[in-house]
Amino acid sequence: MKATDLRIVFMGTPEFAVASLDALVKAGCNIVGVVTAPDKPAGRGMKLNESAVKKYAVEHGLHVLQPEKLKNPVFIDELKALQADLQIVVAFRMLPEVVWNMPPMGTINVHGSLLPQYRGAAPINWAVINGEKETGVTTFKLKHEIDTGDILLQQSFPIGEDETAGEVHDRMKEIGAQLLVKTVEGIAEGRLEERPQSTVHSPQLNTDSLPSSVDRGPSTLLKHAPKIFTETCKIDFSKTVEEVHNLIRGLSPFPGSFTELQGKMLKIYRSKKETSPNPSQGGELVTDNKTFLKFSCSNGYLHVLELQLEGKKRMGVEEFLRGWRG
Incomplete structure (x- = not known):
C-alpha cells in the first residue's frame, strides 16, 4: 500500500501544525477531514477568528470539523463517517480514547522533542530554558498516558547558543513536517517498527539548570515540559x-x-x-x-x-x- 492510498484525518490548530498538513497535501496524501478548534472572537470588534489550520484547510478545499467537545456524539458520528485509515495529531487538544482509537491504523502524533525527554505542553521552551545543545522531533502512536506511546521515527537537530524558542519552533515545524511524511509512508508500506519508549535510549541532556521537580535518578533522567506559567x-x-x-x-x-x-x-x-x-x-x-x-x-x-x-x-x-x- 502507498501513503496516497490511505484515508487520513488531520487534527491541529496553530501555525506549527500547518507545516505538517501542507507537507501531507504536497505529498499527495488523501486528507478526508481536518479537525481544528472552533472559531473564537478576538480583537476590538470581537470578530470570529479562524485557526491557522482552518484557514489553510478552507483555502485547499478540505473538509473541516470544529467540535466544541470531542466526546460529542454528533462529532463522533461525523468522524466515523469519514472512514479514516489513520489519524494524525499535531499541536491539538488531548483526545479521548473513543477518538484516538477509532481508525484501524491508529492515531499518530508529532511531538517537539526527542521522547521520552520533554513530555508535556511546552517542549521547545523547556529545552531552550534548560540550555540543551540538541533537540528533535518524534512521531509516535497515541495511547492513554500523554506523550508515552510507541515511537515510530525521530530526528534530532542542534540548538544554537543564542537561538530563541521561536527560532527553534520555526525550524522544528519544517523538520517535523518532513518526518511526518516519512512516517506515513512507512506505515502505509508496513516497514516501520513501533518501539516502546521504555526501550528507547534517553539522550544525555544538560542537567545544569534542572528545576527541583525533575527526577534526577541515576538510571533514567527524564526532564518534563509542563505548561508555562x-x-x-x-x-x-x-x-x-x-x-x-x-x-x-x-x-x-x-x-x-x-x-x-x-x-x-x-x-x-x-x-x-x-x-x-x-x-x-x-x-x-x-x-x-x-x-x-x-x-x-x-x-x-x-x-x-x-x-x-x-x-x-x-x-x-x-x-x-x-x-x-x-
Whole structure:
C-alpha cells in the first residue's frame, strides 16, 4: 500500500501544525477531514477568528470539523463517517480514547522533542530554558498516558547558543513536517517498527539548570515540559548569567521573560552574556544611557539587546535608551 492510498484525518490548530498538513497535501496524501478548534472572537470588534489550520484547510478545499467537545456524539458520528485509515495529531487538544482509537491504523502524533525527554505542553521552551545543545522531533502512536506511546521515527537537530524558542519552533515545524511524511509512508508500506519508549535510549541532556521537580535518578533522567506559567517567566538575577540568558531565549517571543524597571514590567526578548569574576549585586542595572543596558547576575552581566517596557513597543536597546531617562 502507498501513503496516497490511505484515508487520513488531520487534527491541529496553530501555525506549527500547518507545516505538517501542507507537507501531507504536497505529498499527495488523501486528507478526508481536518479537525481544528472552533472559531473564537478576538480583537476590538470581537470578530470570529479562524485557526491557522482552518484557514489553510478552507483555502485547499478540505473538509473541516470544529467540535466544541470531542466526546460529542454528533462529532463522533461525523468522524466515523469519514472512514479514516489513520489519524494524525499535531499541536491539538488531548483526545479521548473513543477518538484516538477509532481508525484501524491508529492515531499518530508529532511531538517537539526527542521522547521520552520533554513530555508535556511546552517542549521547545523547556529545552531552550534548560540550555540543551540538541533537540528533535518524534512521531509516535497515541495511547492513554500523554506523550508515552510507541515511537515510530525521530530526528534530532542542534540548538544554537543564542537561538530563541521561536527560532527553534520555526525550524522544528519544517523538520517535523518532513518526518511526518516519512512516517506515513512507512506505515502505509508496513516497514516501520513501533518501539516502546521504555526501550528507547534517553539522550544525555544538560542537567545544569534542572528545576527541583525533575527526577534526577541515576538510571533514567527524564526532564518534563509542563505548561508555562507567569511565575516561570519572572527573571531571577541572583542566578548565573547562563541561566538567565537561557530563560530569556527560551521564552522568546512568547510569552516573554520579564523583570521590573522603575515600577513597570520590562520584557526582555534578546540578550547576550558577559562573564565577570566580580559582578555587582544580583539585579543591579548598569547602563551608559547610549549603547548598552545590562543587569548583574551571580557570575557576570546580562546585556539586554531587545526589550519592551510596559506601554511601549518592542525595540532594540539603543532605540530604547534614546527615549528613556533612567
